[in-house]
Amino acid sequence: MTMIEREWAERVRAAAAAKTPLCLRGGGTKDFYGRAPAGEVFDLRANSGVVAHEPTELVVTVRGGTPLAELEAVLADKGQYLAFEPPHFGSGATVAGCVAAGLSGPRRASMGAVRDFMLGVKLLDGRGDVLKFGGQVMKNVAGYDVSRLVAGSLGTLGIMLEVSLKVLPRPVAEATLRFELDEATALRRQNEWGGQPLPVSASLWTEGVLHLRLSGAEAAVGAATERLGGERLDSAEASALWTAVREQTAAPFACGTDEVLWRVALPSTAPALALGGRQAVEWGGALRWVVAQAGDGRVRARAAELGGHACAFRGGDRSGEVFQPLSAPLAGIHRRLKQAFDPAGIFNPGRLYAEF
Structure with missing residues (x-):
């Protein structure tokens, strides 16, 4: 030691x-x-x-x-x-x-x-x-x-x-393409592209615009760019965009004092959340972000309806449960793991769930 x-x-x-x-x-x-x-x-x-x-x-x-x-x-x-x-x-x-x-x-x-x-x-x-x-x-x-x-x-x-x-x-080559598409079309296109041998490494849809990043060998990126079309961003603009998405400094992730930024995991083929407000879609449709008023219970209900789950990612009351409630079997596994590694319960108590 x-x-x-x-x-x-x-x-x-x-x-x-x-x-x-x-x-x-x-x-x-x-x-x-x-x-x-x-x-x-x-x-x-x-x-x-x-x-x-x-x-x-x-x-x-x-x-x-x-x-x-x-x-x-x-x-x-x-x-x-x-x-x-x-x-x-x-x-x-x-x-x-x-x-x-x-x-x-x-x-x-x-x-x-x-x-x-x-x-x-x-x-x-x-x-x-x-x-x-x-x-x-x-x-x-x-x-x-x-x-x-x-x-x-x-x-x-x-x-x-x-x-x-x-x-x-690091990838040898990268290109970011911009498409003007409504949400339903963007989701459909991404699921179609997901079943094809395309070097897609990131995606973001928000406010009627889909950005798609391609990464890999020069030949693969070049061929995919020509095949997909769209408007190609210059490298500096593309780098700034994906950094802003990663760090959530982009506009769709802005969360006011009385708002909650929800992180919703869904099957990529799920339809739009249709909850209104600022929204963004990543990961080919598998990750949805929505800003809602604090106390709005529709997000988690809609996520469950579409076969997914939701986390109150940022903002709102952090003293309650912010992650998807666990089923009894999963809660039991968490409880036993906590007991095995931290029997006195001293490490970050309640940070994950109230009882852990």
């Missing part, structure tokens, strides 16, 4: 003995997400730095408190990147915060989610013990894949000391 790990283990044991809740925090850029943070703040940024990077093996191991921007710069120097395109939501974003939130950006539909790139994790559990799961190669899993389990856990299972991630080479 490193000196930091020993110090943190002692603090965790003391907190567990005293039943003192701990609010695990890196840069705090995702404090808005999930239920309201509670407990004594435990700053995790001191545990920082890249432990190992094997460019030829497409693997990087990094300490949890490492700034996400620092990791991305290290990868970019070798022509690589995090293919799930994680949002930062602020300059202080850390690697552990990225994994704990489990959020993926515009490439998620084509490249996979955070959990799909998790290879291993070193975790400090609620007993003050350091646990290691997974490893640094792709085929390393036997038994429960705990390294993937922590993705999206919002720090409720333990402190991520180190994370091993799969990385990929």
